[in-house]
Amino acid sequence: MWPGFGLVLTMRAIGVIEFGGPEALEVVELPDPEAGPGELRIRVHAAAVNPTDTVLRSGARADMLRDVPPPHVPGMDAAGVVDQIGAGVTTDLRVGDHVMAVVVPRGSHGAYSDRIVVPVESVARVPAGATDVEASTLPMNGLTVRQALDRLELEPGQTLAVTGAAGAVGGYAIQLAKAEGLRVVADASPEDEQLVKELGADIVVARGPEFAQRVRDAVPEGADGLIDGAVLDQLVVPAVRDGGRVATVRGFKGDEVRGITFYPVSVRDYAREQAKLDRLRQQVEDGEVTLRVAGTLPAEQAAEAHRTLEAGGVRGRLVLEF
16 A cells, blocks of 8 residues: 555556656545446556556557646556446456456546456456466456457468567467467567477477568468567568468567458457456466466566666566556
8 A cells, every 4th residue: 555645545656757767657636436336446456567667658559648647647558456336337356356457548547556446357367376476467468369260260270479478478379379379480589499498389490580581481371360469560471371460569560461461459349358367367277278476576666677678688577566
């Protein structure tokens, strides 16, 4: 609990008044939100730090937020306990239950907060046996991969290529693809090769700009589908067979060549797919999906978390604790 606010109806969050580097993040005081109809309020214990948070903080999306006054609070993943249930909510969740949620940040509404209010459809229970810190790494990245696989529509036995395989999106892509019977070709640096194999990749190739050729060396016919977690964009296209499919995570649409179809994915489209989020919970409990925490920091050290993430080499997710 943040010190010093007793019965005052305010909360603390980590946000930016002016966009900039990690040092732009600061503690801000906001009105305590109330759960409205169809919503839950969550007392946040943990919020994962994702690349999209650094994009928001930097101002790269400032044009999209021109009509939204600061502070701008990042964060798309949260876990904690239900502490208020809005009117008309139909759910088996109760106050005090541990839950995880995907959050669509806008203005002061982001996961880097003491409390968040989200639609009930954006919430699922924390997987049995998992901590709130561990669970906070799942919703945004897990649903991103779920959407990518849904768009690619591959059949068991087909081949999926994955870039950024040692990262959070890439790791979930390998594990969720294997759970669906796909053959996975994934990239790795030498120091990450064992990790990527342990995640379930059938074939591991060296990461880097020559990824596509290395996939073709291993799979001459080309991959049936590809999830580009490393954001290599056009560089990955030669790895995919004629008529294949590519899922991208930063809006890249590619050039229409050889009948290849591009599917830019946005987790915002799946932010209310409660059944899919709950399925991810079940897959964690069944051992099909591994939650990976790279490290934890107190929420007020969010700037340090952003510096560490932007420096590269983080495996799993850094998590802020509230």
